Amino acid sequence: MHHYKTGDISLKQQYKFLTGSVIPRPIAWITSLNESGDIINLAPFSFFSVASNQVPLLSVSILRTNEKSKDTANNLLHQKEAVVHIVSRSLTEEMNETSAPLSPDKSELELTHLHLADSKTVKVPGIKEALIRFETVLYQYVPIKDESGKIITDHFLLKVTDFHFDKEVFDSEKDYILADKLDPMARLSGMDYSTLGDILSYARPIN
Numbered sequence: 001m002h003h004y005k006t007g008d009i010s011l012k013q014q015y016k017f018l019t020g021s022v023i024p025r026p027i028a029w030i031t032s033l034n035e036s037g038d039i040i041n042l043a044p045f046s047f048f049s050v051a052s053n054q055v056p057l058l059s060v061s062i063l064r065t066n067e068k069s070k071d072t073a074n075n076l077l078h079q080k081e082a083v084v085h086i087v088s089r090s091l092t093e094e095m096n097e098t099s100a101p102l103s104p105d106k107s108e109l110e111l112t113h114l115h116l117a118d119s120k121t122v123k124v125p126g127i128k129e130a131l132i133r134f135e136t137v138l139y140q141y142v143p144i145k146d147e148s149g150k151i152i153t154d155h156f157l158l159k160v161t162d163f164h165f166d167k168e169v170f171d172s173e174k175d176y177i178l179a180d181k182l183d184p185m186a187r188l189s190g191m192d193y194s195t196l197g198d199i200l201s202y203a204r205p206i207n
Helices: 011-021 071-079 089-097
Strands: 028-033 040-045 048-052 057-063 081-086 132-145 151-165
Touching: 028 057, 028 071, 040 057, 040 071, 057 132, 071 081, 071 132, 071 151
Parallel strands: none
Antiparallel strands: 028 040, 028 081, 048 057, 057 151, 081 132, 132 151
């Protein structure tokens, strides 16, 4: 085994080790509104998961760059709502375009051919082409700090208010999400992404 002590490696190595090992990671493709409510931000984040099912919570960590928070993080703190989309394979190129580092007065939607869909509960619109989207409101904000007390990551727990499933990916009789029809994309490291691949089923042991 190759061994590295955290204190002996660079931040670049640390990032590469984490993002190259914790794979595949689902992608949260998030629409949000700026403070004045006139610009729609759209950006992907792969430090993303589910945090609870009793309260329907999604977990998203948004890393800071040069101590500066991202537009999505600022928008969440001001507007306290967003729409989170799951990225299907057919939307991968559009998603990648929205990862461009634009200034806050520009919308990533201008880089795509996507269309907006009105939300039911929140003011933020969703992406019509996405097969799954969650309307969310801010449930909890956790500023993650380094040892010196500097904020390095903006971590959000987002409460789902509304679920939207395209009929193509949803079995309404069984309440099942059809993973093969969703065909979700996952994040690896660097420029790499992955598809779902084989689906294996195992019955859980019964004690």
